[in-house]
Amino acid sequence: MNYFESIGSYAIMIREVFKKPTKWKIMKTLILKEIDELMFGSLGIIIFISFxxxxxxxxxxxxxxxxxxxxxxxxxFATRQSIILEFAPTFCSIIMAGKVGSYITSSIGTMRVTEQIDALEVMGVNALNYLVFPKIIALLLYPFVIAIAMYVGIFGGWLAGVSGGHSTSADFIEGIQLDFIPFHVTYAFIKTLVFAFILATIPSYHGFYMKGGALEVGKASTTSFVWTSVAIIFLNLILTQLFLG
Structure with a gap:
């Protein structure tokens, strides 16, 4: 499958995700499960890295x-700007592409290998809606994770600067407050929502359409991480030029 065919298949997958929705009683359980696994399960590594x-x-x-x-x-000032504009939304998203993206690809890929997806389709279930839609909804909470990353990152900078004798607490706090532009936070959250959609869909695509056995599941996870990271970096450039250029 060449590059343009892959983009076409990805677009078709996105369209199919929102068709023939699963019953809300079942979907609610799936969404809560994905929130727990994708969001709460990632808080530890995000806090550690951000600090x-x-x-x-x-x-x-x-x-x-x-x-x-x-x-x-x-x-x-420099710590605040770096954390809010780049490190929290973009760097953390690339880390999440490795953690969450690989998990999504491997879990869906395993279902494909073990023919569980075929069983869902035989029962008349829209497998894409059943598997991918809960992940998209769960990752809508991703901005809350990035907000925590921003706070922890700035706190880590303050602690390192003050304890290392590089800055006084008063000077550092003055720098955090200096020329603060609220739109920068809005811009970071807009980026985060776009990255969240990418984190939910590209790994799902590579898992859902993979072919082969257990070895190919690992290869698909690696490929999804690469393409998710590339998409995040490319869209980061586009969004930065669009909103701040």
Whole structure:
């Protein structure tokens, strides 16, 4: 299957996801299950990464501000901007492509290999709606995860900057508050919602349409991670140019 055929198949899959919906009583259970596995299950790694990334950004900023005439609040300012605009929405999404994306591809791919998807279709169930739609809805909560990542990242930067003697607490907090533009947070959440849709659908596509056995499930997971990451990076450029350019 070439590149253009893959895009066509992906578009058809998205259309089919919203056709012939599963009964709400069943769908509600599926959505809650996906929220628990995809969102709550990812909080730990997101908090861990955000905390240390925030610390690294603060330290690296401080080490590059060697001119004594530069104000100390620039460390807090640079940390806030880096975390909110890029590290929280984009870097965390690439991490999620490895964790959540691989899980989605492998779980759906395993169902394909074991013919569970065929069984759903024989019973008259829209397998795409049954499997993919709950993941899309669950990942609508992804902005809440990124909001936590922003807070933890800035806190990690403050802790690293103050405890390492690179900045005073007052200077760092002044930098966090300096020239704050609320739209930057809105922009980050818009990016996050787009990335959430990508995280739910591209891995599902690679899992649903895979062929072969157990070995191919692993290959499909790797391929989905690569293409999900590429899509996130490409859309990051487009959205940044669109909203901030």
């Amino acid at each position: 240390f990334i925030g610390g690294v950004v603060a330290i690296q900023t401080a080490l590059n501000l060697t001119n004594p005439l530069l104000p100390g609040y620039l460390i807090g």
